[in-house]
Amino acid sequence: MSDLALKTKATLRDVPADDEIEVLTFEIGGETFALEAAIVREILDLLPETIVPGSRPFVNAVINFRGKVIPLADIRVAMGMAAAATTIDSRVVVVELDLDGASSLVGLRTDRVNEVTTLSKASGEPPPRVGLKWPPQFIECLIQREGAFIIFPNLKAIFASKGRASGPD
Amino acid sequence: MSTPDPADIFRIEAAELLEQMEQGLLDLEHRLDDRNLVDAVFRALHTLKGSGAMFGFDRLAAFTHHCETAFDRVRKGLAEATPELVSAVLDARDHMRALVEDPTSENTDEENYLLERLQAAVSGAGPAPVESLAAPSAAAEPGNLATWRIRFALPENTLVNGTNPLSFLDELRAMGECRVVLDRSALPPLEKLDPTALYVTWDVMLTTSKSRADIEDVFLFVMDDMTLDIEELPDSEARPNAAAPTAAIAEAPPMTAAIEMPAERPAPDTSAKPVSDAADPKLRRKVESVRVPAERLDELMDRVGELVIVQSRLQQIAAGSSDIGLRTVSEEMERLCSELRVTMMVLRMVPVATLFDRYRRLVHDLQRDTGKKIELSTDGESTEMDKTVIERLADPLVHLVRNAADHGLEPIEARLAAGKPEAGSIRLSARQTGGEVIISVTDDGRGIDRAKVRAKAEAAGLIQPGATVPDQDLLQLIFQPGFSTASSVTNLSGRGVGMDVVKKAIESLHGSIDVASRPGEGSTVSLRIPLTLAIIDGLLVRVGEGHYVIPLPAVEECIEISQEEDLRSRGRAFLSLRDTLVPFIRLRELFATGTKPDRYQKMVVVSTGEERVGLIVDQIIGHHQTVIKSMSKLHDDVTTFSGATILGDGSVALILDVINLVSLGQEQEARLRAIA
Numbered sequence: 001m002s003d004l005a006l007k008t009k010a011t012l013r014d015v016p017a018d019d020e021i022e023v024l025t026f027e028i029g030g031e032t033f034a035l036e037a038a039i040v041r042e043i044l045d046l047l048p049e050t051i052v053p054g055s056r057p058f059v060n061a062v063i064n065f066r067g068k069v070i071p072l073a074d075i076r077v078a079m080g081m082a083a084a085a086t087t088i089d090s091r092v093v094v095v096e097l098d099l100d101g102a103s104s105l106v107g108l109r110t111d112r113v114n115e116v117t118t119l120s121k122a123s124g125e126p127p128p129r130v131g132l133k134w135p136p137q138f139i140e141c142l143i144q145r146e147g148a149f150i151i152f153p154n155l156k157a158i159f160a161s162k163g164r165a166s167g168p169d
Numbered sequence: 170m171s172t173p174d175p176a177d178i179f180r181i182e183a184a185e186l187l188e189q190m191e192q193g194l195l196d197l198e199h200r201l202d203d204r205n206l207v208d209a210v211f212r213a214l215h216t217l218k219g220s221g222a223m224f225g226f227d228r229l230a231a232f233t234h235h236c237e238t239a240f241d242r243v244r245k246g247l248a249e250a251t252p253e254l255v256s257a258v259l260d261a262r263d264h265m266r267a268l269v270e271d272p273t274s275e276n277t278d279e280e281n282y283l284l285e286r287l288q289a290a291v292s293g294a295g296p297a298p299v300e301s302l303a304a305p306s307a308a309a310e311p312g313n314l315a316t317w318r319i320r321f322a323l324p325e326n327t328l329v330n331g332t333n334p335l336s337f338l339d340e341l342r343a344m345g346e347c348r349v350v351l352d353r354s355a356l357p358p359l360e361k362l363d364p365t366a367l368y369v370t371w372d373v374m375l376t377t378s379k380s381r382a383d384i385e386d387v388f389l390f391v392m393d394d395m396t397l398d399i400e401e402l403p404d405s406e407a408r409p410n411a412a413a414p415t416a417a418i419a420e421a422p423p424m425t426a427a428i429e430m431p432a433e434r435p436a437p438d439t440s441a442k443p444v445s446d447a448a449d450p451k452l453r454r455k456v457e458s459v460r461v462p463a464e465r466l467d468e469l470m471d472r473v474g475e476l477v478i479v480q481s482r483l484q485q486i487a488a489g490s491s492d493i494g495l496r497t498v499s500e501e502m503e504r505l506c507s508e509l510r511v512t513m514m515v516l517r518m519v520p521v522a523t524l525f526d527r528y529r530r531l532v533h534d535l536q537r538d539t540g541k542k543i544e545l546s547t548d549g550e551s552t553e554m555d556k557t558v559i560e561r562l563a564d565p566l567v568h569l570v571r572n573a574a575d576h577g578l579e580p581i582e583a584r585l586a587a588g589k590p591e592a593g594s595i596r597l598s599a600r601q602t603g604g605e606v607i608i609s610v611t612d613d614g615r616g617i618d619r620a621k622v623r624a625k626a627e628a629a630g631l632i633q634p635g636a637t638v639p640d641q642d643l644l645q646l647i648f649q650p651g652f653s654t655a656s657s658v659t660n661l662s663g664r665g666v667g668m669d670v671v672k673k674a675i676e677s678l679h680g681s682i683d684v685a686s687r688p689g690e691g692s693t694v695s696l697r698i699p700l701t702l703a704i705i706d707g708l709l710v711r712v713g714e715g716h717y718v719i720p721l722p723a724v725e726e727c728i729e730i731s732q733e734e735d736l737r738s739r740g741r742a743f744l745s746l747r748d749t750l751v752p753f754i755r756l757r758e759l760f761a762t763g764t765k766p767d768r769y770q771k772m773v774v775v776s777t778g779e780e781r782v783g784l785i786v787d788q789i790i791g792h793h794q795t796v797i798k799s800m801s802k803l804h805d806d807v808t809t810f811s812g813a814t815i816l817g818d819g820s821v822a823l824i825l826d827v828i829n830l831v832s833l834g835q836e837q838e839a840r841l842r843a844i845a
Binding site: 048050051052053054056059062063067068069071099100102104105106159162 | 475478715716759760761762798799800801802803804806807809810813814815819820821822823833
């Protein structure tokens with residue numbers, strides 16, 4: 001049963017003048033992340049996945065998404081978080097990204113999807129160089145909202161380095 | 170449906186005409202006295218001019234007109250076909266192609282230069298001594314009038330096709346004094362008359378100074394379907410002619426050439442079809458083929474792919490049902506889908522001849538640029554490959570042919586000194602074996618100099634000085650980026666860019682490249698390309714909880730391994746099979762499934778082309794029509810799988826790349842042995 005069959009089509013809106021963008025917020029490992037709603041294609045309930053033997057832990061499986069075989073990426077691995085089991089709230093967020101110059105669909109594992117909302121990027125702060133438990137190069141910025149930080153991951157950097165942070169955490 | 174831009178229609182036609190022209194000229198170069206080729210080239214020029222004018226490509230029409238005029242001299246036997254002429258027309262053809270692509274480009278200097286070359290090539294020779302078959306008919310001197318009796322009959326559907334026979338009469342009238350008589354004998358009675366059909370023929374007496382060829386030209390466009398009878402009447406009055414100007418070819422319209430030729434065509438009493446159609450089979454083939462944009466074929470391919478997946482779901486449902494009707498329908502569906510698949514495959518297949526033809530022009534230019542004599546031969550041109558694959562092989566092959574011509578073949582003196590024939594040979598061949606097509610480029614030149622390769626490799630740090638390197642590995646080094654043993658860089662090659670680009674291109678087609686070479690004798694570069702089909706026949710197997718597909722062409726046999734054999738073979742990697750030892754790989758271990766093995770293990774013996782290896786799986790499910798879905802770039806590094814497919818129940822099965830799988834298995838084993 002899909003409670004959110006959120007089909008967020010690519011909006012043609014440019015970033016409005018007051019630097020607000022529409023985002024989808026979700027949770028991984030207890031932290032809240034946000035992605036531009038424009039790149040989200042669909043949100044799926046957990047579906048059967050096929051492990052790809054010999055693949056890196058970052059993209060260790062594939063799924064059947066409307067007749068296409070797309071990879072399942074785990075941002076946990078990129079962020080160096082511990083692995084965790086899936087729950088009833090777990091979802092797969094299918095996004096469209098530019099990989100090596102070609103537009104591709106990728107599924108992202110999440111623990112829970114929250115909402116579509118607007119955030120002001122102007123209030124975002126760059127990640128601190130030290131003291132952060134995640135690789136700073138994978139984070140675009142941190143936006144504060146209602147006392148908590150929302151993490152804006154730098155998907156481009158994550159996928160370019162294929163989920164492997166070069167330095168120590 | 171939007172109407173296509175007429176200019177695009179013309180461009181497609183022009184491309185075909187230019188192609189015909191090029192092939193005709195290249196053939197002509199080897200058979201300079203073949204009149205049929207000359208006529209074929211002339212016809213292409215003439216048609217290009219006419220169509221060009223009709224679609225508004227005026228510059229093209231004008232330029233082609235001059236070329237046509239010049240070439241007409243050859244057609245009429247006033248000039249000989251020479252290699253210089255062929256070269257000149259080939260270059261002019263290139264300019265024509267540029268004019269088709271960019272009709273407004275201004276390049277008068279180049280055009281004048283080309284036309285001058287043409288003119289020089291055709292004005293050198295005098296009237297060619299043409300074999301005269303006919304009886305001594307009046308070999309008239311320049312400018313003489315002669316009387317001709319022209320009888321022509323057009324097919325019944327001429328009017329329906331839009332041709333107006335009266336226009337021919339007008340043209341004849343414009344050539345001189347004419348007496349036209351209508352022959353109505355074939356007219357049926359009124360009740361049987363079809364008003365759109367043509368039943369009448371004409372008998373014309375024409376007194377003109379024009380030649381027989383000029384008269385035939387009137388009917389050029391309907392030549393194929395009509396009967397035309399041109400007879401010179403011997404009692405023509407020979408009138409002295411005001412000096413016919415041998416006009417400068419470049420400016421005057423073609424029909425002023427006034428020299429009458431001794432009839433080289435068959436004697437007039439045969440109803441002559443003067444221009445042989447055998448020389449131009451492509452014109453005939455028009456009715457047999459349909460031009461389809463390649464994207465439509467791709468769409469169709471996708472549909473068929475989806476159909477196959479749905480059919481496989483139906484099959485699953487039917488297998489679990491006791492409804493006989495359903496099962497029958499499912500079987501029928503499977504058969505139909507299979508046939509549809511095969512038909513689709515064939516649609517996209519194109520003979521490699523279309524590829525090989527392009528290199529004739531390249532070799533022609535290479536001879537000119539290198540000063541060597543090169544003979545290009547081809548073998549297996551009828552071997553067929555998928556259209557897109559052929560397109561992607563075009564550039565790599567250009568590199569290989571260039572390499573062979575530039576580095577492989579020795580200069581003429583060196584060849585003669587070595588006792589080889591003066592002309593170097595480059596041979597392109599194609600053959601199909603199993604699931605692959607092998608295309609090779611072979612030259613009989615000096616072969617690859619191992620010492621040079623070694624020196625270069627050592628200098629580049631690719632191998633240690635003094636290390637023994639097997640010959641094959643040494644040869645494969647030439648595919649490293651930047652590698653070139655050429656001592657000097659010519660404008661053709663030597664920059665070391667070619668070979669590694671070739672290797673990448675072939676690998677992107679999931680193919681491989683081999684080199685064989687004998688010093689002093691020559692080299693052969695072979696490209697092995699798998700027949701990339703979007704739907705393949707596969708063997709579906711289960712390993713642990715995952716399903717995998719093994720391409721059926723690679724499968725040799727399937728065996729069940731008894732428990733004892735399985736126990737016995739622990740710790741070993743070989744199994745005895747009918748007196749031979751077959752190495753095997755336990756996929757469960759290679760894939761680290763973490764599951765317990767099934768009670769009875771199965772072994773699928775596959776062939777990598779060079780060796781036989783057994784793959785041990787938990788269950789062999791059966792034959793499966795596999796629609797190949799490509800995997801994401803994120804999984805590029807997992808070379809053991811060449812793709813994925815979707816099974817009837819919606820789950821994903823990965824398709825094994827047998828060769829890479831076996832390599833990986835051997836690597837792992839080597840590592841384990843090293844540790845042990």
